[in-house]
Amino acid sequence: MGYLDKEFTDSNIIVTNLDALLNWARLSSLWQVGFGLACCAIEMMATSASHYDFDRFGVIPRPSPRQSDIIIISGTVTLKMASRVKRLYEQIPDPKYVISMGSCANCGGPYWDHGYHVLKGVDRVIPVDVYIPGCPPRPEALLEGLLKLQEKIRNESRVG
Amino acid sequence: MADTEFIKSVTDRFTLLLGEEKASQIVITESPFETFLTVPAELISVVMTELYDNPALGFDSLVLLTGNDEDDAVKTKNDDGSETLTGGNLSVVYHLESLPNRKKIIIKTIVPKANPEVPSVTPLWVSADWQEREAYDMYGIIFTGHPNLIRILMPYDWEFGFPLRKDYQNPEFYQGIKVPY
Numbered sequence: 001m002g003y004l005d006k007e008f009t010d011s012n013i014i015v016t017n018l019d020a021l022l023n024w025a026r027l028s029s030l031w032q033v034g035f036g037l038a039c040c041a042i043e044m045m046a047t048s049a050s051h052y053d054f055d056r057f058g059v060i061p062r063p064s065p066r067q068s069d070i071i072i073i074s075g076t077v078t079l080k081m082a083s084r085v086k087r088l089y090e091q092i093p094d095p096k097y098v099i100s101m102g103s104c105a106n107c108g109g110p111y112w113d114h115g116y117h118v119l120k121g122v123d124r125v126i127p128v129d130v131y132i133p134g135c136p137p138r139p140e141a142l143l144e145g146l147l148k149l150q151e152k153i154r155n156e157s158r159v160g
Numbered sequence: 161m162a163d164t165e166f167i168k169s170v171t172d173r174f175t176l177l178l179g180e181e182k183a184s185q186i187v188i189t190e191s192p193f194e195t196f197l198t199v200p201a202e203l204i205s206v207v208m209t210e211l212y213d214n215p216a217l218g219f220d221s222l223v224l225l226t227g228n229d230e231d232d233a234v235k236t237k238n239d240d241g242s243e244t245l246t247g248g249n250l251s252v253v254y255h256l257e258s259l260p261n262r263k264k265i266i267i268k269t270i271v272p273k274a275n276p277e278v279p280s281v282t283p284l285w286v287s288a289d290w291q292e293r294e295a296y297d298m299y300g301i302i303f304t305g306h307p308n309l310i311r312i313l314m315p316y317d318w319e320f321g322f323p324l325r326k327d328y329q330n331p332e333f334y335q336g337i338k339v340p341y
Contacts, residue, residue, distance in 0.1 A: 079315065079334050079335075079337065079339065080313075080314065080315040082335075082337055083335065107341075108341055112341045113341060116323040116328070116330050117313075117314065117323065119337065120338075120339070120340070120341045124337055124338060125337060
């Protein structure tokens with residue numbers, strides 16, 4: 001009897017392809033950089049707390065970018081912060097993902113015209129995978145953004 | 161409300177200290193909100209030291225120090241519709257409080273944009289240190305005698321001027337990053 005047949009008789013065997021296995025493993029433990037910038041960071045922390053429980057999706061804040069998979073840009077990125085954000089991003093080992101959280105990180109938000117000090121969108125310094133609108137986005141929106149990112153990872157192919 | 165009697169007593173003290181001629185340069189401005197004294201920049205050191213040292217005044221607390229652009233520059237219209245500003249003044253506003261005497265006073269000094277030099281009050285109130293750095297950072301007011309007058313909020317390598325001045329122009333690029341929206 002081949003493995004394909006055993007899938008239905010032996011519950012310990014699952015037949016899948018390597019891509020799906022690796023993607024499933026990676027998307028289920030997206031460790032984020034413990035990094036917050038502004039008021040969006042408060043919502044991000046609320047999402048991490050017990051009520052919304054980010055951990056059920058495997059998102060755990062890590063103290064070092066070298067142990068992380070994603071970075072959530074949660075707040076206004078100033079021009080002074082831009083080079084620091086870029087450095088943090090570069091310190092994350094590949095494969096890495098970026099969630100841009102809130103209007104400020106997306107496009108400058110309320111500082112779009114008169115904010116002399118604000119970077120008009122974090123995508124000017126690092127590539128962004130998911131943009132979450134809101135000012136600040138509710139924790140549900142951040143969860144939705146994370147699910148979108150998981151969907152993206154699920155459809156990737158790293159083996160072939 | 162403004163304590164007119166107290167303000168009068170303060171100016172009388174300065175008349176004794178500085179003499180009639182110099183003290184006449186200290187102007188009292190009444191406003192619906194707060195009365196304030198406008199002091200020329202060259203008298204700031206003497207005035208502030210007196211306010212701090214004299215036990216009858218005893219202004220031991222600097223509540224707030226702010227810079228300001230007076231917005232009194234001459235505006236000339238260019239052909240393309242933009243405006244060029246020439247001249248104009250900057251100012252520094254000091255909010256002082258006397259905890260032993262339960263008094264407040266507001267001192268203002270106005271300096272020309274061409275030479276915006278004001279003596280630092282950091283030797284008197286240490287809390288002025290970072291506030292003066294901020295006023296320098298935003299308006300380019302030079303506080304002479306400040307121990308460490310460098311930018312505090314903007315990047316240290318910011319070379320595009322002082323952002324809260326009325327004639328400030330944001331740069332196109334900063335460190336290779338496009339700045340305008």
